[in-house]
Amino acid sequence: MEESFVPFRGIKNDIHNRLHCYKQDWSGGFKAGFRILAPTTYIFFASAIPVISFGEQLERSTEGVLTAVQTLASTAVCGIIHSIIGGQPLLILGVAEPTVIMYTFMFNFAKQRSDLGRELFLAWTGWVCVWTAALLFLLAILGACSIINRFTRLAGELFGMLIAMLFMQQAIKGLVDEFRIPKREDTSLPAFMSSWRFANGMFALVLSFGLLLTALKSRKARSWRYGSGSLRSLIADYGVPLMVLVWTAVSYIPSKNVPEGIPRRLFSPNPWSPGAYENWTVIKDMLNVPILYILGAFIPATMIAVLYYFDHSVASQLAQQSEFNLRKPPSFHYDLLLLGFLTLMCGLLGIPPSNGVIPQSPMHTKSLATLKHQLLRNRLVATARESIQKNSNLAQLYGNMQEAYQQMQTPLIYQEPSNRGLKELKESTVQLASSMGSFDAPVDETVFDVEKEIDDLLPIEVKEQRLSNLLQSTMVGGCVAAMPALRMIPTSVLWGYFAFMAIESLPGNQFWERILLLFTAQGRRYKVLEKYHATFVETVPFKTIAMFTLFQTTYLLLCFGITWVPIAGVLFPLLIMLLVPVRQYVLPKFFKGAHLQDLDAADYEEAPAVPFNIPPEGELGSRLSFADGGEILDGMITRSRGEIKHTCSPRVRSSSSTPAKDLKLQSPRLSEKAYSPRVSELRGVRTPQLHHGRGPYSPKTGEVGASHLGVSPHSSTSNQ
Amino acid sequence: MEESFVPFRGIKNDIHNRLHCYKQDWSGGFKAGFRILAPTTYIFFASAIPVISFGEQLERSTEGVLTAVQTLASTAVCGIIHSIIGGQPLLILGVAEPTVIMYTFMFNFAKQRSDLGRELFLAWTGWVCVWTAALLFLLAILGACSIINRFTRLAGELFGMLIAMLFMQQAIKGLVDEFRIPKREDTSLPAFMSSWRFANGMFALVLSFGLLLTALKSRKARSWRYGSGSLRSLIADYGVPLMVLVWTAVSYIPSKNVPEGIPRRLFSPNPWSPGAYENWTVIKDMLNVPILYILGAFIPATMIAVLYYFDHSVASQLAQQSEFNLRKPPSFHYDLLLLGFLTLMCGLLGIPPSNGVIPQSPMHTKSLATLKHQLLRNRLVATARESIQKNSNLAQLYGNMQEAYQQMQTPLIYQEPSNRGLKELKESTVQLASSMGSFDAPVDETVFDVEKEIDDLLPIEVKEQRLSNLLQSTMVGGCVAAMPALRMIPTSVLWGYFAFMAIESLPGNQFWERILLLFTAQGRRYKVLEKYHATFVETVPFKTIAMFTLFQTTYLLLCFGITWVPIAGVLFPLLIMLLVPVRQYVLPKFFKGAHLQDLDAADYEEAPAVPFNIPPEGELGSRLSFADGGEILDGMITRSRGEIKHTCSPRVRSSSSTPAKDLKLQSPRLSEKAYSPRVSELRGVRTPQLHHGRGPYSPKTGEVGASHLGVSPHSSTSNQ
Secondary structure, X not given: OOOOOOOOHHHHHHHHHHHHHHHHHHHHHHHOHHHHHHHHHHHHHHHHHHHHHHHHHHHXXXXXXXXXXXXXXXXXXXXXXXXXXXXXXXXXXXXXXXXHHHHHHHHHHHHHOOOOHHHHHHHHHHHXXXXXXXXXXXXXXXXXXXXXXXXXXXXXXXHHHHHHHHHHHHHHHHHHHOOOOOOOOOOOOHHHOHHHHHHHHHHHHHHHHHHHHHHHXXXXXHXXXXXXXXXXXXXXXXXXXXXXXXXHHHHOHHHHOOOOOOOOEOOOOOOOOOOOOHHHHHHHHHHHOOHHHHHHOHHHHHHHHHHHHHHHHHHHHHHOOHHHOOOOXXXXXXXXXXXXXXXXXXXXXXXXXXXXXXXXXXHHHHXXXXXXXXXXXXXXXXXXXXXXXXXXXXXXXXXXXXXXXXXXXXXOOOOOOOOOOOHHHHHHHHHHHHHHOOOOOOOOOOOOOHHHHHHHHOOOOOOOOOHHHHHHHHHHHHHHHOHHHHOOOEHHHHHHHHHHHHHHOOOOOHHHHHHHHHHEOHHHOHHHHHOOOOOHHHHOOHHHHHHHHHHHHHHHHHHHHHOOOOOHHHHHHHHHXXXXXXXXXXXXXXXXXXXXHHHOOOHHHOOOOOOOOOOOOOOHHHHHHHHHHHHHHHHXXXXXXXXXXXXXXXXXXXXXXXXXXXXXXXXXXXXXXXXOXXXXXXXXXXXXXXXXXXXXXXXXXXXXXXXXXXXXXXXXXXXX | OOOOXXXXXXXXXXXXXXXXXXXXXXXXXXXXXXXXXXXXXXXXXXXXXXXXXXXXXXXXXXXXXXXXXXXXXXXXXXXXXXXXXXXXXXXXXEOOHHHHHHHHHHHHXXXXXXXXXXXXXXXXXXXXXXHHHHHHHHHHHOOHHXXXXXXXXXXXXXXXXXXXXXXXXXXXXXXXXXXXXXXXXXXXXXXXXXXXXXXXXXXXXXXXXXXXXXXXXXXOHHHOOEOOHHHHHHXXXXXXXXXXXXXXXXXXXXXXXXXXXXXXXXXXXXXXXXXXXXXXXXXXXXXXXXXXXXXXXXXXXXXXXXXXXXXXXXXXXXXXXXXXXXXXXXXXXXXXXXXXXXXXXHHHHOOOOOEEOOOHHHHHHHHHHHHHHHHHHHHHHHHHHHHHHOOOOHHHHHHHHHHHHHHHOOOOOOOOOOOOOOXXXXXXXXXHHHHHOOOOOOOXXXXXXXXXXXXXXXXXXXXXXXXXXXXXXXXXXXXXXXXXXXXXXXXXXHHHHHHHHHHHOOOOOHHHHHHHHHHEOHHHOHHHHHOOOOOHHHHOOHHHHHHXXXXXXXXXXXXXXXXOOOOHHHHHHHHHXXXXXXXXXXXXXXXXXXXXXXXXXXXXXXXXXXXXXXXXXXXXXXXXXXXXXXHHHXXXXXXXXXXXXXXXXXXXXXXXXXXHHHHOOOOHHHHOOOOOHXXXXXXXXXXXXXXXXXXXXXXXXXXXXXXXXXXXXXXXXXXX
């Protein structure tokens, strides 16, 4: 995206681009059939459970003015509107932790003012929302989102880690509180005797760790060896919600022997209880707010506006990372504008506003990538099997598959259509066949192992549509009605779920991977090379990686620390925003430009295209890069969805090589860009010449030649 | 071993054979240095913890006549004597669950007799032991152990599974009991209020699952990616005892908030308490036992003798499985004779006798295999590095390593010395070097990745010595003095440990692997082929495997069921002994001989040597078998010790082949035997001609050609 601050241009572009896909957004969703329910349910739980928990948090800190009913309502209404008329339907909206912190601060302020008080609190927040909306309109119209490219991986991933830490903190805090008497509770109840409190705490440990461990296991079900494929698929898709049900059921097992309130469960009023509707008529009170407070509302509004501008954009950005090979355009400006309207609406309704949330938004895209993968795979496997039955030879087989693949592609003018996606497949099968001397003979599955080949070769693509977002928002809305059922969930299951979400958000975050790399024993670093990995692992000296990561970790801890400071805590988005100039002006003084590009590529300083040196046939280098070309395709999905594959695909073993240039045009999304190191990083294609520099092995420094990780190129292949 | 019933011949042979190694048994142990402490500590815990727990069980069922002091004393004294003058020092002795069951039965009997009663119970068991010893002498002298070859894998592994089930049952029962009031306790204590009982149960769940999960994780530490190599090694070697300490420490965290007795801890009298010495003078009372009871003692004695004969021999057999490539001879007869003496001694001292235990004995051998592996590895790595520094070429490097390897070999007349162990290493390095065109050039580590190559190629060998057994027995004896410290361990940690032992004993048990195979989805069965696997996976149709496994499972459940029957329970060894004739006479009527041999090879029906068809160069078949030849070497150790390796060693990738015959003489232990399918199974060498039969892939039946598992030969290589 070019940086342009011409008023309305960004919004106009966004609307123009997204309108082209609008019809397909719906038809594509419906075409996916019942399978769309897997990502929908997954995201529904990831969205609803924190919102319910934040609602409980708000209830305690606002003395019952706002409850889970309001947070659920806001999430549902904003989500439904965004999924229908929003720009980027991959973005998930919800009431987020920062919003809760802001509202808590505002309530504490209002409570102390005699001319405002608890009664006019919501009316005052209405005015805050009005100002916030105005600021968001301004930002959207003036094209503020066009500087989104300056929000590099550094800031985005740091923010992602911060959210993960906040989730984990909530999980730990929640668990510790299970041993204590909750505030505002009647301490004379039997459940609060010291023995029962201890029992409750221990029960909570069992339930939360039970949920956490089984949920993590179930996400990996696809790679299990046991059970039928459809069962494994079912568990991988619905395992997490299922585990919430299972552990809730487990929590009822000892109900005969324990007093009421053990284990503690969700507490929230039914939406039909008296008083639950008070807030909906807040608009009537807004004119009763003294003029001074109406003007003063501008101060918190600026904070919220900055927060939402950053949070919404980064959530959207993380949901559209280049690794996902999205085909539909982004829509930052228009979405920010819409967020303004949504904030205004929420303010007038007296409910806390929603914005784009992390980690749910990237989780949503990931689960849709898995969906698309399954759909493509099923279609291609069916096509291949059909061809084999018709005694096709390899060329025909490939032709049929190519055709089927084309039919599955989203026909869009935004990107030129791809006819390269299956090129690799052809290469490898042709190679295999000629090595077996059976090129013209009818193919059978001993030569062409359909499921495996297709699995290895399918590129990452995402089922981009609006249906899953609409459905999940609607289901969140349904939670308001299902409150009596929700209140059966033990709070400890909730804490386990928080920990689960924190852990699920880590893989794929390069910041996290770098932290792990720092703790990896030198002798084991070759294992990183064996798997999908980013360029920097090979191109940047280990010391530089360590320095950069230490800097980022320090900054993260600073941001995390500031959230603990009572009022200044709300400033933490400013601290992250500060990373943008730090990255642009300070970091280049400490790190080499090339290293910085590999560690944290920024579009605005991308290097000109580096021509590929095509290595001679049979060279180790080309085989390596080719292997990774295949591996990266699964990388994103597999690492969080559990399907672990070995890197030894037949192509690696074959001694004839396929030039790396073939990879260049494989992904249409990337073909528009210059072939920079950034791109090669994302594609997992390593600059081939590195593999020729076989420096002598130096176990001490581990930084000779290409062996930054203390691994000789030989061993990095031989270990695959 | 030939079947010979000439009196004393078996004992004489055993003594003769073991005397040759006796000096080396000690010198070898001391040469290993401090590293011997790793297997020692590991086995000490595996030995002491169940014995303590069985002692507690005995205490409850004998009304305090026998306690953990007595079971520990028996285990220690018998262990020390066996480790010094016993035949097979790999065998671990201890008071076992069946002994506890027998003693419980005898106590219940004695208690009801007015002329015997609680007072003369121990004196009477003294007589039982006298008779048992006499029967064991008879069995040993008459050469009963020479039919040990008829105890096939079927019976041994079934017994192993049964013990694992009993351990797991104890773990579950113990955990459930944590929620209940223990018998003979004062129910008015605060710790037995319903709230604290519930709290105690939940705490027990946390502690036992904590121990189980962390202990299992720590055993895999060698393959962790994080932490230095020595730290990982330390955790893998001492992680389990460490975890017992950690979780015991954790159990003290809430000690301020909970009443005494939460969590429950081990209960056993100090050995210096009054009354703890009563039993030692039981010999004085033995003549007070009425003559009728002295004669009647013969009845339980026959049961115990059968039990010990079977248990002791099978434990010894499992500790000496062919997979371990032991170099020192077995000693079944002499050990049975010694067991007779030990039983007599225990009887006269009034303590329950010890016998060879499962799963500790095979665990002992496994941990010594790891030790030997480390010692060999360190030596060879050092030699290789030294050679590289001296700019040796590959031939010199190989020569030096060969020499170092020879020096590490146990010099024994029992087996001809091996000079083939590193042949493969030479082959593969020479191949690699010639493909790199640097055969005569000085080697560097980019060509020859020292640690990896050596790791891949070292054969399984076991550090056979007496020191670890002596040390662990002495430490068990030390437990008697350390009783006050032992009583700090929560019982729930114990239950977790029981579950850990049950799970640790499973891998490598082919019966278990076959059960898993039945649950493996058809599409995933190729994953079994990728890893170390026994011959039957490829040679026996899946249906036959399933039938055989179902039969074995039914039999196992029958044996398990009978242990629940109050008195008949002690007959379960008879039921397992019955498997020997069933295997010999009944099973051949239902299964083909060849299948039966692969599923459950029995020496007495071994087929004549099958000549190897050496496949033509470059054939898939030879590459496959060669790959497995390397893999099997790690198999045994790695699967339970955690070091997981990929099967893609450089040799697999190289297109030139090394004929499978080279593997024949690799292990000296096996070279004496005819080259039967049994041997090839154990060596992991598959009969090569199978790989040529590439039947068409048939996903429906999965049983065409060599593809019994529904996997085409192609995919079984391409997935490695």
